Amino acid sequence: MGSTADLAAPPALLVVVPSHDEARRLPAALSSVGRALAGWPGPSRVVVNAHRCTDGTAAVARVALRPDGPLPGLVVEDATSVTVGEVRDRGVRAALERWPLDPGSTWLLSTDADSVVPAGWVTSLLHVAASRSAVAVAGMVELTDWTATPEARAAYDSIVRSGITGPDTHEHAYAANLAVRLDAYLAVGGFPAVAHGEETALLAALAAAGWPVTSTRASVVRTSGRMPGRAREGLGHLLQQLTHP
Template sequence: MSGRGAIDRIIVVVPARNEEELLPRCLSALAVAVGEVGGVAGQAPPVIDVVVVLDRCSDGTADVASEWPIFASIQTNGGAVGVARRAGVRHLVPTSDRFTSTTWIATTDADSAVPPNWLTVQLAFARNSIDLVLGTVVPDEGLSDGGRERWDAQHRLVEGHTYVHGANLGVRADRYFHAGEFARVDGHEDVRLVSALRGLRVSEIRTELIPVVTSGRLAGRTPEGFAGYLRDQAAEATS
């Protein structure tokens, strides 16, 4: 395949801060998703590289990552998820001559588990000239029954949804860099990137075909992350 639909490389970036308990689930799921790409018939599979970005970890997260030698890991001290995502991309695509339209960037989080078709679906969209894929997330059993009811009542996980989640995002590398990369902030770096990409009028799809399971905890690692959103929902319900 040639032209705008060609993809010969996928890079996956996983920021992690003190996620020794949930990182095994994340990496197990990623290993399955990577394996699924190799099983797609009809076209040569792209090269896939995964990096876990250990950002100011003070627990055993690095030890967990080391148990998965098929995935790379790096350490950062930014203390911000945007810094970690940005550093992960730069680790795998370090120089400007490799900022090509044939590289696909996928991002998730260390407290999340991607579905088996996570990369195959993104690859199919990319090979059909899509530049940006936005998926959905679903809280795991860490969310209380009441929290689950509120979540289900307020979210419609459908094709054409309105959500943006760094835990379930894919973008063509050249578009990513033209949009200015992930901002060095500790929250909403995903929303900022998508806003910049839309300013470039990229081709975009918002899909519910690849829901990512993410932590339902109310105490998260970033002040403006998903846990904070769930916590605000809970507070509104009791006010």
């Protein structure tokens, strides 16, 4: 299967951001991605998959990812994908069609259009991967803009705590904060075509195939607590269930 990419020889980075009617939130998401990629010594590219949008999401993405700008990338207007898993995978496949990426030395970084990644997002996730010889790292998220009752907040906090397995490990999976080496991703077929839980299914497939996966609590992405969310049965749905049981 090969070894985890050595950070002394920086891998290429591919950031994929699925976006459904996210013209308002997408600029902040892409700005944060730009900050996280700034100064990266290897090549980096961003793909926004504007999925069945009825607003200006694609236009907003093109402004941010213009060829002469600091954030090189690609905008896909996807009208055919059905599930969120397909949307994420379509972004990856579009990148492979556009650029000559070497899967063994490219890392796929997954986040969402309603999320803001920290400045140290890339280095944090890849440092954990290198130190643990892993091909996938699952980070954590912090909710913003969640109008929750005290009872809902306590229930959510309990769910998060129940998944903590060590000082810097956990059992959670969020597509808003995930890094996977591209060769491993492709070997298991990528994000599966499921309506929710695509990141959990991907990590399970990697582990079942013998690829080393890990997690970290040190990398935290701020993500929207809106209810319901864009993905059916996703995080927003859980928050809605907790708030209005």
